[in-house]
Amino acid sequence: MEPFPRAEAAIAGLATFGIGEAPGFNAIELAAQAGLLAMRDSGLDLHEVDAVFCCLPNDLFGGLALAEYYGLAPRFTDSNRTGGSSFASHVITASMMLHAGYIDCALIAYGSNQRSNGGKLATPARSSVWEQPYNPLYPLTSYALAAARHMHEFGTTRAQMASVAVAARQWANTNPEAFAKGPLSIADCLEARIISSPISKSDCCLVTDGAAAIVLTRTDRAKAGPRPAVPILGAAAATWHNAISNMPDLTQTAARESGARAMAAAGVSASDFDTVQLYDAFTINTILFLEDLGFCAKGEGGQFVESGAIAPGGSLPVNTNGGGLSCCHPGMYGLFAIIEAARQIRGEAANQQVGAQLCLAHTNGGALSSQASVVMGSIDTI
Template sequence: MSNTLKGAAAIVGVGTAGLGEAPGFNAMDIQALAVRAALEDAGLSLADVDGLFCANMSHTFPAISTIEYLGIAPRWIDGTNTGGSSFVAHAMSAAMALQAGLCDVALICYGATMRTGAGRMVPAAEQPTYEIPHQPRYPMTAYAMAAARHMAQFGTTREHLAEVALAARAWAQLNPDAFERGDLTMEDVLSSRMVLEPLTLRDCCLLTDGAGAVVMTRPDRARDLAQKPAYFLGGGVASYNRAISEMPDLTTTAAKDSGARAYAMAGLGPADMNVLQLYDAFTINVILFLEDLGFCPKGEGGAFVSGGHIAPGGGLPVNTNGGGLSFTHPGMYGIFTLIEATRQLRGEAGARQIPDAETVLCHGNGITLSHQATAILGSENTL
């Protein structure tokens, strides 16, 4: 694969707003507040933005609605919606647009009031035809099926799943912005209300408000801005199916391909990654992605996460902000992987900072294991 996008762009600003609960605000309001925070972080203004990349759960035409709300007229817009993976995919699209000269400053943004707005979103016009007669409870049904199959095929246990939730909470306790920071034990996870077997309430992500924004530009400009750049090293996307019933194998996701493409572009491999930010809508996600992204063999994800291996002080830091399980999850989580990666590479993560972090792998998951997007970010030393 060509490495022409390696180092072609860098994240120069990140911002969040309305995390947890944002009463009195709508999705566009808190998205705009996150945009302002990201631009201030970069030392840029709204007038500098000439590329926009966004998706959301509240507007049929999110990019068009966003440019109107912000009062901008960018030269390039991309409203591709692949679910929660959209923003990790947008990082690669933004890198392409910047390299091609289609824009000079790319803004990636998302906002949702899934908690105070009672989870309101655009009604889904498209539903999996062969699943609806069985009255599934989306998205939990899909992930419960994947978890049950992984348990049956590889001997994965509920305790293995719980280890993912415990690690996320331990990281969240180091993050003052995390929504859930209380103590959590193995027994708490195992005894919490069963949502859909084998997933309990603590195996499922939060439902919060929240917005995030990321600003990207070309390296020559990035070096002159306010913050230490987080360079785009490689990316990849892949999709095998829309419906979980059409997924070729419930225990292998398209992350296997998106990750391979990202590694090839970056000229790096799993062993080169210092930190991982994995989309953890459910505990099974982390186990599946650790396997598919090459951090352990297929079927061994449960053992891999055991003993606090992905928790603070463990061998591989995963979801250092607390993830969707304990930090925030406003319907779509992908943009927060990019934000936390950038803060780690800058050394700005406070008590949860990973010493000498030079590389971070971000992975986004869309819909019901339907779309996967991987992006690798690195410090200037990795170019």
């Protein structure tokens, strides 16, 4: 098996658009605006794009639709949907294709108007036919099941889960782009309405509009651009189940595999990262992924977040934009995690960590199903 092509591809441009509420835009218009801004950021011309990767909440042919919207005739389009991890999977595919010389410039984009278009999660995904007789809330009940098992097995508490939400809000309060701001305490979270026990409203991600896009090209070309290139040092995906009822162990996710393979490809370990951007659709996600990616031992995630380690001033800056819990969550958050990691490396994040050179973005799709990890670094890390 050929290893991941370390640092062969790099992010040359990036952008977000319409975060929070963007009335008057539909999903593809939001994605297209983010894509145009990312292309401008890269210094490349739109018609140099020869691969389009795009997921949209309401169009299974998003790659085709965005290419048509722009008037492009790309060599390759992809709308592979694995939920919020789709975009990290797109990074893997595009990096391999750039390394092989099959494409020269990839645009990866996403947009959703789910808040201004009804205020509910927009997804064609549903619980499996085996689970539907129990009328679960998809995907919330699946995550509640994992949270309940983690609490049973390791003594994790609702207050520890609340620590994740409070830390995210603290980061968001100093990020102008974040949608949810203001005070949030552990007590506030514990008093929040339970939606699917033990998960309350404060344990759930936002419902927002928003769009994001990145431009990938070969690293030498990206280095010649107007913005600092962000090489992809390693990336990997892993899937162990689809339906939560088929998850082998509710406290162990495939992040164990995707993270280990991505870090091995990059030649780094968990202790090397300056920031970590995790897909926090629910507070239990952050706890599970910190454990499975090797930032703390299995079962110790609750204590780790309770200690303040992931909050501003802590030992491990996590979700420095506010994450899906307080910055934005327009249906699928994965591309926003990748962009926040890249912004940290470029030195332009709202909550910039001094000297950030190596950042991890970990993304999640389905019911803790698809896991995909991307290791990014500065040019100095090559």
